[in-house]
Amino acid sequence: MNAALASAIPAAELLTDPAETDLFRHDVYASGPAPLCVFRPATVESLATGIGAATREGIAIVPRGGGMSYTGGYLGPDRPFLLVDTSALTRxxxxxxxxxxxxxxxxxxxxxxxxxxxxxxxxxxxxxxxxxxxxxxxxxxxxxxxxxxxxxxxxxxxxxxxxxxxxxxxxxxxxxxxxxxxxxxxxxxxxxxxxxxxxxxxxxxxxxxEGAAFAYGSFAFDTPEGVFGAMAAVGREGLAAECFGFDPFLQAQRMKRDSLASDVKSLAAMMKAQGSVFKALKEGAKVALAGRSFLDDVPFSLHTIAERRRQADADADMAEITRIVEGFGGRQIENTIPKILRASPFPPVNSIVGPAGERWVPVHGFLPGSRLVEGWAAIQQLFAENAAAMEAHGVQAGALLAVVSPQVSLIEPVFFWPDELNPLHRHAVEPAHLARLKGFAANPASTAFVGQLRKDLIALFQRLGAVHVQVARSYPLKAAHQPEGWAALEALKAQLDPQGLMNPGVLGL
Ligand SMILES: Cc1cc2nc3c(=O)[nH]c(=O)nc-3n(C[C@H](O)[C@H](O)[C@H](O)COP(=O)(O)OP(=O)(O)OC[C@H]3O[C@@H](n4cnc5c(N)ncnc54)[C@H](O)[C@@H]3O)c2cc1C
The missing domain is CATH 3.30.465.10 (Uridine Diphospho-n-acetylenolpyruvylglucosamine Reductase; domain 3)
Known part of the structure; x- marks a missing residue:
């Protein structure tokens, strides 16, 4: 342990035992070098003192929040670094x-x-x-x-x-x-x-x-043109608080994952928390009655939530959404999925692994509404070109879709493949769920193939002119800037962090 760090930081805020610190070198997708130690400050003052002490020693700083990302944002550089775990700063x-x-x-x-x-x-x-x-x-x-x-x-x-x-x-x-x-x-x-x-x-x-009145709508589409046309149009009107969808593969998988009983339980819990036991019983019964078979023959699905102060307004928004969506060939199906998700907006992250314990990684791009169909076709073309290798490696792909604003929507292909889980997966998945997973043996060949496919997909998104969140160490940012704009960012970095010690390498800086 570095003596200057040990004297500046209270011992209770430093984790040094490799058995404890190992967790922090894995994200949802990849693993990196081990930190010197993990710094878990109890106060903002301690955070500032610790960071100052580390950088004076030339030690790099890598911050980590909940560790739920998959773009290498807190996987350290190849130099000594202090991993700053913010999990005690929760006031x-x-x-x-x-x-x-x-x-x-x-x-x-x-x-x-x-x-x-x-x-x-x-x-x-x-x-x-x-x-x-x-x-x-x-x-x-x-x-x-x-x-x-x-x-x-x-x-x-x-x-x-x-x-x-x-x-x-x-x-x-x-x-x-x-x-x-x-x-x-x-x-x-x-x-x-x-x-x-x-x-x-x-x-x-x-x-x-927060809205006091909600209306929910779910729709099935036979074609990508239908679902993306509807998403862009719903986005433009700004009527939905949330509007998201699944491609046929994720659609089928979602149904395999959770039990209907857990749907009803989480829905009832939310309704009761809002003080409406009668509504809880009624909605729970409706969800149970609908079951899950309504999604059996649905190629694409879109799920929308309208959130307003008065029920009449939420219902009017949903009627308008329905009218728009039906214009794109959407047909109404049971609205169980948006109801369940809104009832339990932050569920356990068991979906960090596939239904049998496969590895999972999403890759996303934001595209303007007018370019979604073209984007989707290009992604399908990439998957078609790789179909034989994907099959040989047991790689499957689905996609999450979401409206983000009147201007833009998200296409997020998601890969599943057989490989062993890492310590972060085992830490994050609920123990009972983990115990039920079949699991897979180490499979570096398939993981390397997914790594290449992921890079190809990111390059494709670049050619399509997509933009991204979660840039970290995965999405190329420099290429999206004019040289003058990039120089301004580099100058800011040099001004704020002259030694280049703050999360070195993220954003490509
Ligand atoms: C099951 C699952 C569902 C997900 N759903 C969504 C979703 O709906 N929408 C979505 O956009 N993403 C989603 N994600 C991706 C991810 O969870 C989000 O990007 C989330 O914002 C990460 O937050 P975190 O606190 O876990 O950050 P971390 O993964 O800990 O860190 C993310 C980045 O932020 C930096 N960082 C963290 N804290 C600080 C700080 N205090 N100061 C400076 N830098 C910091 C880290 O260095 C890293 O670069 C999902 C991931 C999983 C596993």
Whole structure:
């Protein structure tokens, strides 16, 4: 252990036993070198002191939130580094209902934050990822992401200001706590930086009132033209709080994963928590009655949620969504999936592995509504060219689709393949679920093949002009910038982190 670190950081905040620190060198997809040790600060002051002490010794800093990413964002560089685990920084500093803002320490999870806000009828504008049982506000602000409240933008659109610990241990506040931007957008510069500019200690986020009335709609489509046309049109109208879909493969798989009994249980739990036992019983009965067979012959599916103050408004939005979707050949099916998901927005992350314990990795691209069909066709062409090798390696692919804004939607192909699980998977999956998985032997050949296919897919997304969140060490950012723009980012990095010690290598900096 480095003596300067040991004297600057309380022993209780340092993990040095390799049996404990090994977990931190694996992400959902890959593994990296071991850190010198893991630093789990209990306070923001300690975070700043520890970072300053490490960088004075020339030790690099790699921040980690919930560890739910798969783009190498916290897999360290090939040089000594301190892994900063933010999981003890979970305080809610202030819920300011008068000004509709919330300030939190960045290690809080989206699930914890939602639970604190819900009794007050509040939520953050974009309120988390499906991984929010573990994923943190700091991870979301540093990597960006989309899911809950996507109609309000991506995660970083909810940010007003950050308190960031810079490389020298200084604490910088990036902006006003109630309006952004006041002049050039410093908060925006730190958003989605993957920790390259500093470690976020606190975030002040915009609150909105949570909807009191919901309407749900699910639709089946026979063709990609239908589903993507409908997504783009629903996005343009801004009627859905969430609008997401599955391709035929993921559709079938989703049905294999969870039991109907767990659907009904999670739905009933939410309804009861909202104080409506009668509605809980009624909705639970409806879901049970619908079963899961309604999805048997569905090629593509799209699921939408309208969230408003009054039921009549939510119903009117859903009627309009239905009219639009039917214009693209969509036919209504049971709305079990959006109901279940909204009832349990941050489920256990058992889907981090496939139904039999296969390995899993998503790759995504954001494309404007007008280019979704072309994008989908190009991806299918890539898979067709690789069909024989995919079969030989036991690689299967599905896709998650989601509307993100009036301008853009997400296509997220997901690979499954046989290989053994890593310590992070075994840590994150519920023990009872883990015990039921068949599991697979080590299979480096198939994993290497997926690695190549993943690279080919990212290159394809680049040719399509797609953009990405979760850039980290996986998506090429430099190529998307004009030289002048990239030079500005490099100059900022040099100013904030002259020794290049803050998460070296992320963003390609
Ligand atoms: C089951 C599952 C479901 C998912 N669902 C979604 C989804 O719906 N939408 C979506 O967009 N993504 C999703 N993801 C991907 C991932 O969970 C998100 O990107 C999430 O935001 C990661 O947050 P985290 O706290 O786990 O960050 P980590 O994985 O710990 O870190 C992510 C990056 O942020 C940096 N970082 C973390 N904390 C800080 C900090 N305080 N300061 C500076 N840098 C920091 C890390 O260095 C790293 O580069 C999912 C993943 C899984 C496994």
């Amino acid at each position: 809610i500093v202030e819920i300011n209902e008068a000004d509709m803002t919330v300030t939190v320490e960045c290690g809080i999870t989206w699930k914890e934050l939602a639970a604190a806000l819900r009794p007050r009828g509040l939520r953050v504008k974009s309120w988390g990822t499906l991984s929010g049982i573990n994923a943190t506000v700091g991870g979301g602000m540093s990597q960006n992401g989309v899911f809950w409240g996507a109609s309000g933008g991506s995660l970083v659109d909810a940010a007003l200001s950050f308190d960031v610990v810079l490389a020298d241990g200084t604490l910088l506040t990036t902006g006003s706590a109630f309006f952004r931007p006041y002049g050039p957008d410093l908060t925006g510069l730190f958003a989605a930086d993957c920790g390259a500019f500093g470690v976020k200690a606190r975030a002040t986020l915009r609150l909105v009132r």
